Amino acid sequence: MSKPREQWGTRVGVILAVAGSAVGLGNFLRFPGVASQNGGGAFMIPYFCALIFLGIPICWAEWIMGRHGGQRGYNSCPAIFGVLGRRPVWRYFGVLGLLIPIGVYMYYVLIEAWCLGYAWSFLTGRIDLGADATQFAARSSDYFDAFVGGNQNGLMMRGGLQISVLFWIITFSINFLLIYRGISKGIEYFCIRAMPLMALCAVIVLVRVLTLGTPDPGQPELNVITGLGFMWNPQGRDGGAWYTSLLNAETWLAAAGQIFFSLSVGFGIIVNYASYLRRKDDIVLSGLTAASTNEFFEVALGGLITIPAAFVFLGAVGAATTGTFDLGFRTLPVVFMYMPAGRLFGFLWFFMLFLAAITSSLSMLQPAIAFLEEGLGIGRRASVTLLGLITALGSGFVIYFSQGLVALDTIDFWVGTAFIFVLAMVEVILFSWFFGVERGYQEAMQGAELRIPGIWKFIIKYVSPLFLIVVFVFWCKDNLPDRIRALGSPEQQVPLLSVCLLGVLTVFLLILIHLASRRWNGTPAAAIEARAEGAV
Amino acid sequence: MTPAGWIFMLSSITFVVCLITFCFYRVLMKPTSANHMHAPIEIDTRDKDT
Numbered sequence: 001m002s003k004p005r006e007q008w009g010t011r012v013g014v015i016l017a018v019a020g021s022a023v024g025l026g027n028f029l030r031f032p033g034v035a036s037q038n039g040g041g042a043f044m045i046p047y048f049c050a051l052i053f054l055g056i057p058i059c060w061a062e063w064i065m066g067r068h069g070g071q072r073g074y075n076s077c078p079a080i081f082g083v084l085g086r087r088p089v090w091r092y093f094g095v096l097g098l099l100i101p102i103g104v105y106m107y108y109v110l111i112e113a114w115c116l117g118y119a120w121s122f123l124t125g126r127i128d129l130g131a132d133a134t135q136f137a138a139r140s141s142d143y144f145d146a147f148v149g150g151n152q153n154g155l156m157m158r159g160g161l162q163i164s165v166l167f168w169i170i171t172f173s174i175n176f177l178l179i180y181r182g183i184s185k186g187i188e189y190f191c192i193r194a195m196p197l198m199a200l201c202a203v204i205v206l207v208r209v210l211t212l213g214t215p216d217p218g219q220p221e222l223n224v225i226t227g228l229g230f231m232w233n234p235q236g237r238d239g240g241a242w243y244t245s246l247l248n249a250e251t252w253l254a255a256a257g258q259i260f261f262s263l264s265v266g267f268g269i270i271v272n273y274a275s276y277l278r279r280k281d282d283i284v285l286s287g288l289t290a291a292s293t294n295e296f297f298e299v300a301l302g303g304l305i306t307i308p309a310a311f312v313f314l315g316a317v318g319a320a321t322t323g324t325f326d327l328g329f330r331t332l333p334v335v336f337m338y339m340p341a342g343r344l345f346g347f348l349w350f351f352m353l354f355l356a357a358i359t360s361s362l363s364m365l366q367p368a369i370a371f372l373e374e375g376l377g378i379g380r381r382a383s384v385t386l387l388g389l390i391t392a393l394g395s396g397f398v399i400y401f402s403q404g405l406v407a408l409d410t411i412d413f414w415v416g417t418a419f420i421f422v423l424a425m426v427e428v429i430l431f432s433w434f435f436g437v438e439r440g441y442q443e444a445m446q447g448a449e450l451r452i453p454g455i456w457k458f459i460i461k462y463v464s465p466l467f468l469i470v471v472f473v474f475w476c477k478d479n480l481p482d483r484i485r486a487l488g489s490p491e492q493q494v495p496l497l498s499v500c501l502l503g504v505l506t507v508f509l510l511i512l513i514h515l516a517s518r519r520w521n522g523t524p525a526a527a528i529e530a531r532a533e534g535a536v
Numbered sequence: 537m538t539p540a541g542w543i544f545m546l547s548s549i550t551f552v553v554c555l556i557t558f559c560f561y562r563v564l565m566k567p568t569s570a571n572h573m574h575a576p577i578e579i580d581t582r583d584k585d586t
Contacts, residue, residue: 011563012563012564015563040541040544041540041541041543041544041545041548042544044544044547044548048548048551225537226537228537228541228545229537229538229541231545232537232541232542232544232545233537233538233540233541233544234538234540234541234544242540285559285562285563286563288555288559289556289559289560289562289563292552292555292556292558292559293556293559295552295555295556296552296553296555296556298552299548299549299551299552300549300552300553303545303548303549304549449562449566450562
């Protein structure tokens, strides 16, 4: 007798789990920087266009694909792609739906550990930037480099247990403990509690930032209103009128990229999560609710906290800090040092980032667990152990090659950025041109509590693929040449080693998919359809 | 903060707040669907037919 299928316990649970997967560090650290550098308030016009024409349509497509595959007894990308494309070759494209979450997890769990470590450091007063305010920035930078071993490779594995490694062990263990408990008792149980707690922490920090007023009367221009203006005042290109930024292709590309990464489309995670739904469960309203929750965290919370807080204490130079890590781990600790009761608010801020990160990292493990279970026919304990071993080795690689965070940056570039574009394009083409838009629309309407506008069919078939291809081509033109040159650099071997690691992982996963494919080929198509007919 | 800045900020935040409010209102409006993922099993026991 086959074991019962895993399923979500509540509807709010699945919505918060998907939203938790999407809400991450990018909402609070990447979005404000991208918006302020690409037209400020004017950026929101291409941003919302990208949400409507790219983000939400692809989200719905992923929900549809996932539930459709789930009804046929499959939960992993390779198997679901095979069902949708009706040819075994599509299963091999599904390797991206495993490689991306596993690859991103390998470094993301480390960043998650930094957040927890910083929260602990603020709570216990371990972060001491001294009494000289002019040295705060330098000391904060030194603290971060020492914390992550940024000055030399191998620092984190030398001379006893480093604190960031200790927090890595803690976060890694929490992730696998929760994932071992399963969909309902692990992921859903945690997300239902973590998401409101994260919102509460963010609102407390937001209230603190908005009530800062003018902390230094000697510098009246550094107040919270001008800080908000730094983020939201619409800016034109080269000092021109604000709408000139809309004429710049880079602004639209930045908006599309932000929406794309923020909503976690192209990760293969939504496909996996939606596969645990039943046939008559709503996916249209649930998908829109998860996307809107992500937007709330990004625009209404992320857009009001980070940049205004940095501006109030550090001025335009501090607020213009680029890069997620620089803003999050070098600049913001300085801001909390200036802020009244900064230790408490620093703790709340980094604890909130930890919650945002862990709800995302949990979702990265489930697709691979589902694949190992259904593809190789091994139990949960064995699949969790195998995945734990693989991700621990990969994460250990990132921890060891810590100098300049080159390994982390390289894996993030290829797996966390480039391959996501590719998987999203594969998904959209598979869904629109092979599975069929009309069929997908009918599938979506089963149990739907909200009607998808008919124009969605045109958008997902023509607009979204074109939008994705254009963005990807421009992105490749801007980024690929430097990255490919870096692989051949004789001075720096780490990028090449990182890509080799990803190559080995890809080959390993392809072999597993091949083995799984032989196993799945033994299931007649009629039996698969019978499962869908029998599913309630 | 310029008037245009206020307009962009307030309209963006209003949009996302309205969207999330609408969505969660629709989700939570049906207590059974919010709290239970699945529709109750409809089994006609026919014990009320007599």
